[in-house]
Amino acid sequence: MAGGDEATAPWIFAAFRQRLAELGYVEGQSIALEVRWAGGRAERYPELATELIGLKPEVLVASNSTAAIAAKKATQTIPIVVVAADPVGLGLVESLARPGGNVTGLSFFNEEMIAKRLQLLKELMPGLARIAVMKNPTVSVHATFWRTAEVAARTLGVVLQSLEVGRPEDFEPAFAAATGGDAQALIVFDDVLTIVHRPRIIALAAAHRLPAVYGLREFPKDGGLMSFGASFADLFRRAATYVDKILKGTKPANLPVEQPTTFELVINRKTASALGLAVPPILLAQADEVIE
Structure with missing residues (x-):
């Protein structure tokens, strides 16, 4: 293996x-x-x-x-x-x-999975208008994720901002670009790079006060806001x-x-509170796990 x-x-x-x-x-x-x-x-x-x-x-x-x-x-x-x-x-x-x-x-992967991540952010933040998307230009499937996200964004009436991260040194500039571009939330397309560096990503998201959704449950377990994926x-x-x-x-x-x-939604309620967000009861009811 x-x-x-x-x-x-x-x-x-x-x-x-x-x-x-x-x-x-x-x-x-x-x-x-x-x-x-x-x-x-x-x-x-x-x-x-x-x-x-x-x-x-x-x-x-x-x-x-x-x-x-x-x-x-x-x-x-x-x-x-x-x-x-x-x-x-x-x-x-x-x-x-x-x-x-x-x-x-x-x-x-299926298309509904990416669309659901955008929908979750919209349910959490009804006034959401601009979402930054972290993707790796060296991972070919991220281009498919991006195209799917664009379709979902048009349906939800939100604008996407692309953040390309292919190396560890790209993280800080990407987050600076997100806040500089008035992004209100973040979606991270998972890959080996983001999994390995998840503590750093979670810390940067907190420092920039960007509510973020990920694909793997390890992110909210380590302090990220929420995850949705297979x-x-x-x-x-x-x-x-x-x-x-x-x-x-x-x-x-x-x-x-x-x-x-089988898909799972994990929400870190403590992180939501730190970001000043009240998680709607409908989201809590959907969650497979809520971290208090």
Whole structure:
């Protein structure tokens, strides 16, 4: 398995390993897991993919879109199970129903997910007119996220401001640009960079008094305002099921890519209070978890 950062281990591996155990696998006996982390450096994925392939695994698991692309480029024969944003758009599979090659797995993106993040901000701040969007120009799927956000923004009557962040040193200038552009709130498109640097992003959002919505529950758990996205615990449980099917002889080409079915909203009420925001009861009722 190739992953982004050790800090993501709890929510990736707990569910993945638990499901493997439920399926009868005993780590160290009936199954061996070789794990490699990129440490927030996306440029390391090709090297890590090559290293893992050299171990001659029966299945390779890629835990994000960038890792999936590197794995696909590195081998066209070893089965690959991906958890990626847009497997078709990224060229990983021919179609969701018929992957057609050595890659299958799960998508964690749909258009409603991005639109919902804008809608949540609008419900929290009814007078909201301008939202900054942090995206990484080196992550191809963020262009898809952006186009989806633009459609949703027109429907909601808000204006988007693009903040391009591709390196750690881009964070401070991006937040300065957001406040300088009169942004009233922030949406962060998650990737390896933002996950690794989430304490810094959360601190900058607080310092600039920008209510922010993220895709991963780790952000509000670490002090961010709220998150909405696919349940990664559910996705990685399902990824383990794909591994099981492949080990039992099913070809990746015959395993349709599944889309997310479980979404979760997490709200940090303490952070909302610090920003002077009262979370409407309707939002609290929708939340899967409220952090007081």
